[in-house]
Amino acid sequence: MTPRQPSRKTARPVSDEELSAPVVPPPAKEPAKEPAKKAPARRTATKTAAARTPAPRKNGSRGVRPAPPLDEADRGRLLAGEHHDPHALLGAHVVRGGVVFRVLRPYATEVTVVAKGLRAELFEDGDGLFSGLLPLRKVPDYELLVRYDGDEIPMRDPYRFLPALGDLDLYLIGEGRHEELWTALGARRMRHQGVEGTRFTVWAPNARGVRLAGDFNYWDGTGLPLRSLGASGVWELFVPGIEEGTRYKFDITRPDGSHTLRADPMARRTECPPDTASIVTESRHEWQDGQWMAGRGARPHHEAPISVYEVHLPSWRPGLSYRQLAEQLPAYVRDLGFTHVEFMPVAEHPFGGSWGYQVTGFYAPTARMGTPDDFKFLIDALHQAGIGVLMDWVPAHFPRDDWALAEFDGRPLYEHEDWRRSAHPDWGTLEFDYGRKEVRNFLVANAVYWCQEFHIDGLRVDAVASMLYLDYSREDGQWAPNEHGGRENLDAVRFLQEMNATVYRRCPGVITFAEESTAWDGVTRATDQVGPGGFGGLGFGMKWNMGWMHDSLDYVAKDPVHRKYHHNEMTFSMVYAYSENYILPISHDEVVHGKQALVSKMPGDWWQRRANHRAYLGFMWAHPGKQLLFMGQEFAQGAEWSADHGPEWWLLDDSYHSAGDHRGVRDLVRDLNTVYTATPALWERDTRPEGFSWVAGDAAEDNVFAFLRYDADGSPLLAVCNFSPVVRNDYRLGVPEQVAAWTEVLNTDAARYGGSDVVGTDPVKTESVPWNGRPASIRTTLAPLATVWLRPA
The missing domain is CATH 2.60.40.10 (Immunoglobulins)
Structure with missing residues (x-):
């Protein structure tokens, strides 16, 4: 050693x-x-x-x-x-x-x-x-x-040993098709030629030489040069006796003869920022989630209930480790009835203020809250509680830190050589070169790694639009068209198709989500199906419905007296609702940087704001598509989210005079999820037109929306939203004539939620009075600023 x-x-x-x-x-x-x-x-x-x-x-x-x-x-x-x-x-x-x-x-x-x-x-x-x-x-x-x-x-x-990396590994790396790249590159504890030690490998094709530096040689790599394994660009050294927990970096000699000390791009564990060394690690976690893993994906995701609680782990309850989070987060999420959690990026990142969206350690969960095995423990605990785990994944860009990926071996390597395709104009970062097979392999294998090694159930891919368009946020002269003269980044298209196809093939039950903010055709279409634009589908399982989010938030932010002029903003989403498989996101992006928390976007006094908040959630949960809600919004936190102190949990304390108001909203979210998961009409036909029918989509003067949702057997649920602050008595709505009576299953105006308690306790009988183009109708009372769900009595 x-x-x-x-x-x-x-x-x-x-x-x-x-x-x-x-x-x-x-x-x-x-x-x-x-x-x-x-x-x-x-x-x-x-x-x-x-x-x-x-x-x-x-x-x-x-x-x-x-x-x-x-x-x-x-x-x-x-x-x-x-x-x-x-x-x-x-x-x-x-x-x-x-x-x-x-x-x-x-x-x-x-x-x-x-x-x-x-x-x-x-x-x-x-x-x-x-x-x-x-x-x-x-x-x-x-x-x-x-x-x-x-x-x-x-x-x-170390120099008495043969190479510890096999020919098949090198062949697959050279082809850009090593789907378990993390087993070939990086630091791996192993027994080689009868000796225990650690194999160090790194891809650095432009380097004149590579040496290993760490706390075992006082960070002087002179005595431990690596050997080149030929045209693969891989350098390798097996060092006997190097144990788990050892810190290391690669001392790379650039083409100009200068040296740069770099963290391992494939490191599976890192030092806690601001320290930047890579750490040799070896997993000892024994998974206890066999039942979950065997059953996930048994039902197609687009036909299953998905209600997501988005979490920024470092700030959910600041100061908690992964293992401490495992004691609290699963119980909280399960109590509220969410089916999944979504972690904002957990891959290692140097600047906490980026919230994880500027990654330097793509294969390492952040050390801020513990070790990789600690992170596995948290995921295991969530699975045992029956909760799926989604994770933000950021293959769109990476920061320029001089100890990380930028010009890793002295020349552009992970980034594109052309500045017009490497420098991201919005974030001061670098974009990956998706046309380089080794870079594409690095990212595709990374997606597989999180799903395979950490049992992640889904990847939400960040900033897809910035990857798809060569002119994204660029002016004339700052971008060059593709070989066909278009603005599409064909390399990125092929990368996303390969990533999705590989993840779905290797990791059954996993789902991928695209945060894609444009009208790109075929985001959730299969990769082998060519659309009108001539491109095959990108292959995602679902897409964030950014249009629904912007339009609906714009509507509810208006004073009720003006909402009738913006009625179409709430109905327009149904024009394209079946063009993709959608999830409806009220994410962290909507409650920061001056955008205000969800309840604070609403007009009126405090009571009206909370009532609008509750009515909006009721509308959201009933609308075709899956749901995502960011932490703090489940109890109507009034302040914008801060990564420094997280949700304002004190609003729920007995000592706070309005704690009941916030608890009421949280109780509503619990009931929304409970009724939602128990009602197939709200999720089974999310992606099929026959699962939805307007009852009153044109009641602009009343600020009322009413629609039916149907499950696969045709059983309906009626959702009625009154976005006006007045009670509407004997409001008539057309309904299917075969349903004799309807009963309320959820009313956001109930007193237990903080409402005025204009609720219906008795079934509402169907009358043979044609209305809204239907042969039968009901008369019901609509509570102010409220959403009501009714189903056959």
Whole structure:
């Protein structure tokens, strides 16, 4: 093992047999051994190899002859960190006259080779190099004893091992088709040639050399250069004894000869920001969610109830670790009846203020709340509570930090070479080069990694629109058209298609969501189905309905007296409702940066704001599409969300005079979810026109919307929304004539929710009075600023 600290005072115990073994006879005229001298911090050669050869080199023991000197060019490249094959120079090699041992150990004062029947001190060659020629016929099973100012440390020689990465791995990496890339690149604990250690691999095709630096060598990578594995661009080194928890980075020699110290792009664990080192990790988590995993996806997602609670983990309850969150979050979400949680990005990111949307560690959950196994523990707990886990995934861009991905090996690598396709104009970040097969592989495998290794049930892909359009947020002259003269990023299209197809094939039951804010055709269409625009579908399972979100929020923000002029903003969504598989998002983006919390968007006094808030949620849960609600909005928090202190939980405390108001809204959300999941009419035909029918879509003067939802058997649910602050008595609505009577199953105006309690307790009978184009109708009382759900009595 390479030393973590030079603190051991003695060498590894050597057996009596080794100590009494005869020393190899010295060659004729062997020069007398020079007395060992205390080394400076690091020794430097002062003569050329040719000039040193006739003279005795320092140290060495009886039976050890000076090794043939290294070629000066090889020596220079090795010491500069620019040699592509350090294993050809270092380690033990059979040559004419014996076996040459050569070791590069900066700061060492002595290096001794120990094997069965052998103990031989090597000559010091300067610059941290030690060598010797022993008259052996083959390379023995040896170890090294390395002395640092009196501390002698036993270790295995990393340069005695064959490559620990197989030909199949290299072939798949070269093809850009390694779907488990994390098993081939990065740091992986393993047993190799009978020895425990860690294999380090990194893709850096433009590098002149790569070395390994870490807390095991005082962050000086001189003594641990990696070897190049040919045209793959991969560099590799197996280091015996490196254990879990070890911190490391790659010291990369750029094409211009300068050096850059980089975190591992494939690191599966990192230091807690602001520290940036990668950490060797090994999972020991034993999953307990077998029942969940076996059953997920049993029903097609577009025909299943999906109600999502969006969470920013660091601020949901600030200060909690992953394991502490596992004690609280599942119980809270289950109590409110949500079917899923969605985590805002958890991949490692240096700046907390980005909320995780500027990722540097794509394969590592953030260390702010614990280890990767701690994160698995949280997911496991949610699954055992019957809650699915979705995760924001950010393949659209990455930050420019000089220790991360930007110009990783000295040239554009993960980003596009053309500045018009690499620099993101909005966020000051870099965009991935989706046309490069290795970059595409890095991202596709990353999507699979989270679903396969962490049992994530779905990926919400951030900023898809910024990936699809070459002119996204760019002016003329800042972008170049594709080969067909269009503005579509064809590389990004192919990447998204490959990602979706691969995830669905490898991870049954997983669903992908697109945050796509334009009218791109076929976001949720299968990749093998070509649409009117000539493109195959992108292959997502669902798409965020940004149009519904903007239009409906614009409507409810208006004073009721003006809403009749904006009536179509609430009905327009049904014009395109079946063009994609939609989820209706009230996400974190809508409650920050001056947009106000959901309840604060509403007009009127405090009572009216809460009433509007409740009526809107009732409308949302009844509208075709799945639901997503950001934390804090489930209890009508009035302030914008802050990542520093999270939801204002104190609003629910007994000591707060209006706690009941907030609890009432939370109780409504619980009941919305309970009735929703128990009523197939609200989700079974979300993506089919026969699952919806307008009853009153044109009652603009009344600010009323009424519609029917149907399940697969034709059983209906009637949703009526009154967005006017007045009670409407004996309001007539057309209904199916085969239903004899209707009963309220949910009314957002109920007193327990904080409403005025204009509720119907008795069934409403169907009358043979034609209305709204139907042969039958009912008369009911509409509560003010309220949504009512009715179903057959």
